[in-house]
Amino acid sequence: MADRRHREGIVVRGLTMTYERRGITTTAVADCDLVVPKGSWASLLGPSGCGKSTLLKILADIVKPTSGLVTMDELTPAEARAARIFALVSQQSTMLPWRRLAENVELGLELAGIPKRERRARAREAIELVGLSGFEKAYPHELSGGMRQRAAIARALTLRPRFLLMDEPFGALDEITRERLNFELIQILEESGATLLLVTHSVSEAVILSDQVAVMSPRPGRIVHLASLPFGHHRTPALRDDPRFAAAERELRRALGNGHEVPPVRIAPEPEPDPALLAG
């Protein structure tokens, strides 16, 4: 029984992912281990191309790992998908171009066979939560990137998933909306008890939204640092004023810097040759 509880949540063991494309092999993730206990919140932080999206895609059953083990509440990705226990917010915040926003938000519920009346209500609630009320009838191409991201988040929330997998979901949002949504998400997670695995570029967002932050090395991605944060689940914007917040940010920045060779910084761009001198 103890063993069983131990394996609940997200478990990643010895995960390796090697892509092969036109004879070129790329190892995106190498021997990665991670445990996200049930109901806790984790972030993946790392330079781009280090395999963060790949890890989420493996969890979401979009790509099959080369080797290693991945489970969510002891289910393999394929089983978890069939049981509809996770929702993925992909990096592209994909929408069906021929569906209006509300129809896109309802898509997951529709595919799950939820009756129309209920999915309308749940979609309306989620749309309001992400601040897109009034845009229900807009087509995706009429929305900004940030609005599409919010729509994708709304679609995931309608599913009330046990596991929320989010790939840079707030990347295209302005600072104010981003922070508001961070705390909306905290409230939802707190109420639903969902487990979060978030990929982000933002150190402060990782601190705001996590119980633990895994820092990844450049490709092939490995977890080089694991920071545990002591903030509990009841968080408010006042968190930023906590001295431990700044300390956590510092720790993560240092870990990010150590994880890879910092490329030499070019202080000034190379001067353009002066045409007058060349002509002279």
Add this chain to the structure above:
Amino acid sequence: MSRVGRRIRDGAGGMRAPLAFLAAALLLWQVVTSTGLVKFYVLPAPSTVLEAMARYGPTIAEESLATLTVALAGFGLGTVAAIAVAMTLTYARLVRDAVYPLLLALRALPFIAIIPILVVIMGTGYEPRITVCALSTFLTTLVNLMRGLRSADAEVEELMHTLNATGMQRLLKVRAYAARPYLLAALRISASSCVIEATVAEWITGDSGLGYLVQISGYTFQIGLMWAAIVVASALTLGLVGIITLVERVAMPWVPRGGVGAAARQGGAA
């Protein structure tokens, strides 16, 4: 006004300039031909053509109906067959691998050139004419549909996958929409090529149709009637293409209009 009605009306505004230009061209044409500078058999005056239209109205209407029947029957049969075969080939991989390359090769066939063969097989009635229209519509539409059914972005397919969509849900909620721009592009091409093929087939079969009318009025040197038949054939083509355009507006409300490249961004077919 309903949303559909508005979408249709919005399209009509764009016709004002070309109509004005057409009127000016007709006027110039009338002036040039009435001076006698151009021989009437090279270019009859618009008034001569109109006169012929009025005089032979019932004949022209009857032959138009024959041509329209052939074109529409061929268009309809070809489209239905293309949709059925495209679905089959999309889901039956083995059949696709075996049959599709051959169907692609068939496109190289000069359809107009096989009409005499069809006449030998089927006689001079509607059958060979409808067959040639149906064949060309079928192949054009099939090739476009095969591409269209697989044209959804990989990300959309991934989304449907993570949302645990069934094969039927993917067909109805993704492929049916992704294929629409391709299907309608094919139908637009087929609508005009069907009128051309019907007309050409009528030269060969004789018997009836606008093509036949062009031919016999040529033999009897009725230049006005000849031109009248051609004008009506063009009008039929324009009418059919116009209907397809309306269908496009109604069937793809998500495709943005007006901006350069806007349709291309939405995955519209060429």
